[in-house]
Amino acid sequence: MGLTTLRQAIHGPKVPPLAQFLNLWSLGDGVLVGVDLSMSSAYELELDSLRLADPARADLFETQARAFLNALPADVTLQFVVQVRKGDPDAIRTFRRSNAHPDADALSRLVIEKKCEALERKFLQRRRCLLFVTSHPKDGLVPVSPIIPRFKRPMRQVTAEFDALRRKEHAALDQVVSERLHNLGLKSRKLDSQELLDLAYRHLNPAKAEGLPLSRVSPLRTLREQAAATPLREEFDHVRVGDAYYRGVSLLRLPETAHPGYAWRLLDSLWPDCDLNLTVHTLDAEKAVSSLKLKNNITRTLAFSAMSKNYEAERKHQELDELLTEIRATAQRLFRFSLSVLVRAEDPETLRDKTAAVLGSFHDFASAEGLSDDMNHFRLFLGSVPGHARLNNRQFYIQTDALSGFLPLSGSWRGSRQKKMLFETPLGELVGLDPFDDDLPAKHGLILGTTGSGKSFTTNYILSAYLAESPENHVVVIDVGGSYRKLARAFGGEYLEVELSEKFGFNPFPPRSEIAPEGEFDGDAVAYLSLLISRMCLRPGEGVTTTEKAFLETAIKAAYAAKEEVTLSDVRRELARLSGERPKAKAYADALELWTSGMYGRLFDRKGRLDLKNRLVVFDLQNLENHPDLQGVYFFVIRSVIWAKLQNRRLKKIIAIDEGWKFFNDDVGSELIENLYRTARKFNGAIFSISQSPKDFLDTKAANAIIANSYVKYVLKLAKGHELLSQFDLNENEVEAVKLLQSKPRVFSDLFVKFGGRAVVARVEPCPLDYWICTTDAKDHVTEEKVRAENPGLTETDILLKLAEGK
Template sequence: MITKLKKILNPDKTLPLHNLINAWDDVDDTLIGVDGSFTNCYDLTFLPDAVHMTESEEGAFLENFKRGLLSLPDNFVVQVVVSGRGDNHEKVREYEKTVWTTTSLAREIVSRKVSQFENINSRRMIYRLYITMPPAPTAMIAGDRFYFNKIFKPVENLRALHEAGCVKHSDACENFIRVLADVGIKTRRMTGNEVAQEFYVRLNPTYSRTVSFVPVAGETLRSQVCRSAAEHTFDALALDGFYYRGINLFQRPGDINFFYVAKFFAKLEVDFDAVFILQYTPDSLQSDSVARKEMKFDATVAAATMTAEGRQKSEAIHRMLDDTLETGQRIFNFSLCVVVHEKNKGHLDQKTAAALDAFRAISDATAIVDDMNHLSLFLSTLPGHWFYNRRAHKFALAAIAHFLPVHRPWQGCAVPKMIFPTSGGEIIGINVFDPELPAKHGLIIGSTGSGKSFTTNYVLTNFLVEAPNNHVVIIDVGGSYRKLCELFDGQYIDVRYEDSCAFNPFPMKKYFFDEALKPDADLLSFLSLIIQKMLKCETFSGRKTMIVENTLIKTYRNAKSDPPSLGDFARELKDFEGDAEDKATAVSFFKDLGPWVSGRYSVLLNNPNPRLVLDPKKQLIVFDLQKIKDEPDLGPVMFFVVRSAIQSRLTDLSLNKIIVIDEGHQFFSDAVGTQLIENLYRTARKFGGAVFSISQSPEDFLKTPAATSIIANAYTKFILKLTAQYELLEKLGLRPSEIEEVKALEMSPGKYSEVFYKFLSHCIVLKVQPNPLDYWICTTNDKDRNIEDAMRKKYPDLSLREIILKLTEESV
């Protein structure tokens, strides 16, 4: 009986689509409907990230956007169509063009990464806006069939009405687009040919891939774009090799905000089209007072069938409606549907289930699979075809302003030096040396087991393969970068009490003096602080600072060797010329420097034949302080003396350089260490470098006196999953909504880790999702190390690179 009823109500049949298409022609890039309507079409080329706006920014955005909606004349229709497509390779191609590989390893890494991302079913999001002025009620339309009314017998009247309509529609569109520009939304007017192409591709999804659209003079637009027939059944629409199904909003959400809308899109599976339609109609049948009564009646009826939680939600809706009545907000007709399509009906069912789940993300809104209306909902995705979705709801202006998708997640940096999938399924590019950054410094934070070491290796690998002038210096205390260093033919310095690790803490004279033979202020301050650290003086009076700085200048001027040595400096202190008090201070400094000049530390810092020479051609240098980290005097001094060793690299403006400090907070926990780390940050910034500080918890940064300086200068942050201390993230510059995103981060060991990435005020959740080669390069897991060691024993003649490639092939 039910089957017979279905066939009576909606018999299976092949439909001539062109009779249902409301597209007559385009005039000056305006779509003219068969019914006499006018529609302007726009690409939304840039949308702000409203989810991460501050409270004041959000308030200003909403007020201005509502002003724009109120500026539209009565009966005008706003149609926003958001399309998700599974073919986002544009960013991958951009990335491939930006990297400048010069080694076989770099080429292998980039090649496999490009291949990986081309095979990821990532989404390409397209946002379009259509603004329609419907025809006058007496003029054109009756039901679903379009015709020109006999009222237009005189051609002059028709022309005059048409021209007046054009002016009214054009003025309203221009005004609305200006308001969008005021809130940071960038648009581009689509040409008539682009609109025709949009119809053609949607109505002929397979045919259009092989046969291009060619305009035909003398034919209506709808006749030109329809090349396929549609078969409409009870549960789907079949069109040119694809099945389509419409899912319609059934019960409105209890609350609406930008975050819920973002979650809604994140849950949808490509390919989909989400159609948001709103219209204000002030006639007596749709007056605001009647609309409000209808809304309250809907909520009351719904509450009768709800659980206790549902009734609470219904009561909240009642309160919202009462507030709407009191404040006199305008009520709009609003509809929202999602149309999914797929070649396979089984996959269509999967996408349908995802769409139903996506609606629930909007504060538990409910949707229905709108059987018998799949053709109508499909047609509602077309420009100017808003009227095909008849399931309209009443929404207040404030809710509409939150609901319309005129915002989207941050789309990444302009030049994609690294590419990542996002939690929302898109691919974005980032650039840690983006010109927008006032300073390039960053933070990486993640609890043990969160993938912090893996992520750091992954980011650095991406940075190193970008270009040969990208250099990295790592100061480490755990041995996490030995494999990376070997793979990139870097220089690994395992610092210990041996001649092989001895180097001069004083840079060469050319770095100390400028062309006018004046000392560099930052370098002079740095060396003075190093001496203060050796002397174990927490504070220096102005007089003591002057003695040390004057002696440093004299040492650089008098020393026969270049660079001078710590011993040269000590001799200048011993022979200091000044009054008795200053001379006594200088001599005491000389004596206190004994352990460094001639004692146990001299083998490293005052060796007459320093053997450690840094190769300027090496892209990667690692200083491993593991063996001296527990030395209370030597550890902190050696940590900062590294800055002298890399002076030539640090000041080379032709290099992009990152100095990585992994768990180094223990070395700058006092006043002198704070000044030294601030000096390093300042110098790196001065010469276009970056300092990346890495730690397991926010507290590690915040408990150091240098916290304020480090955090204030860190314009990029990578935050992985934490086990605690979320409340401290606010002190790192994260807002409450951003902290909630950190709490929700997910990971699957060996597959991916989600990372909350903050770039200036922009935020996005990235996925570190390695391919097999990335995985074996970046892993620091003990189990994986054992597998590597076993492979080395099995193939003792293979290089590390060959071992990694062999492991990669076995993992595919």
């Protein structure tokens, strides 16, 4: 027995250290340099859901994806990695931070904290799409050949020049990729050196949460020596790194056709923790065709020249022959690509179950076939590290059109940069929204949902989240019913059940110092007052002419000429003075008698204003149902009540109008609501119009103007009216998504969100505290009253907490 054999018998076979298998040499300026002198950079991609895109936009995206692939130079490797991870602590941390206001009240802080605690207990997943871009030395050239050394110049100078040349080549590739991603409409962010290091280090050392700071990386040692800090054990059917088990599943047989829909289904079927890896290597056309011809000849010889028929070689020959025929017939680029999924689990049994699920997903992928790649799991494990894309040997030749159908470039939109409100998706991803997102041209929104879909609950949920975010967020609700009473009680808001009483009277005319602060009248404010007077004076269906608007504005300005505070009687007198030259002015003056000395005079012909400093004010107009003229006027007079709030640009304001469509269903009402939308936009405000019927809303004269100015749409489950959603700027794929929305009373409601040009299907699944703040269910009301009766001394917050504990 030799010494080597004896040593192996005692100590086992000698296994090279993990570092020797890593293609990591150094790192700097956002570029990872490999031992083979390849250079890799990484991008994080912000994806949109192509399945919700307009079909024409989706077709254009596919065309641009092909252009992206065709623009790549030869001998470049791209690796698309979709990381699927359990939980989303970063999003929750960001939400906490962006909603942490030092002046927030106790309930607001409690709402934020309870949301976060509930989310941390739920099943959540985070999907992150990364693109690794790797360039290789041209023709395999390196600065020094081991056979013919270059002694003419100092080695330091030779290597420095080579490094500068390689970095220049890689920078050019980075520029091409960035420009093409932009043309695709994808937002991308290049990862810096620390982020690249984190990607590699955390993958190689899954149990080390602290990471490796870039400042601790020594330039005297290779990066691979410092990155591999966890023992790795390779087995036949898995790889074990620390306490984590990994197994790779490779694409063994291509699907019959390549279509983005298949890639979407494959991605949807993946659950934490796993990585989808799609590797693309661009080929030199002439060299690739020559290589294919050679392989085709070999397979033909094996298939037909042997004593026994080789069916595998025959099948391979047919595939290569078809590919060569197609290459000759088209001008498409040729690529080599591979597709695999790396599955991670904490124990072998869970790993086995997860692997079986992934294999089943491959079978659903248009008759594709996956393989649990035994004896290849180690290479597939390393394949998730930048610069290691070529390690998957199960590669296929593919052309541009087919390859574009595999690219994993569709995903759920992650939401606004500032995550002021958090929603979940049906798959458990978090979406953060900011109602005042800077990317929105206007902040106005629509909320649609039939009775029982959770419309009132969802509106309360949105408004409560908005109020909890900052004490400088104000809300005014105009309602016909009691859907917002609980919200007002919870946040200490002012709830006004308006009736025909002096208690709810006020002067609709703002002081001169507010309407003309520098001597010049605010045009929108004067126009609004003239329309308001028209609403008081005209019968339903009558419109106001341009001439009438002119003399009404003249009368209003004349009334302000000598007064700081103007009343309706002052304007009536000015109209009477104008009646000589404007006969129609007398008709207006006469009609105003009802609103000055008549039964409504005590409401609006008076000095003084409602003092509504509270940041939440709810106007409930239900008690005015028997006075429809007064109800309609009061609806629009509310703008005068909140004028001081509107003018304060420091405050963010949401004005929620629930089922208000009947108030702007004539010409004057239409102009009044359009004026309100315009004014709110000018003064940092947003109007949310809420309706249970798309048809009722669309039948109003102001519908087109409101929809055109509403860049946010929240749509819940609808019983009917789906065919009308296209008029709300939803495309056919978005309408289909609305048809599939689900809801479960007292548990969740699906919510389609159109946010500017983005769209996502979210889910409102409240924590217990949110539930008891927002519920409008009659049974819940009985339960709440019982708890209040049993605990008379508890504060409002304590009552809500007690209810939440019992849910």
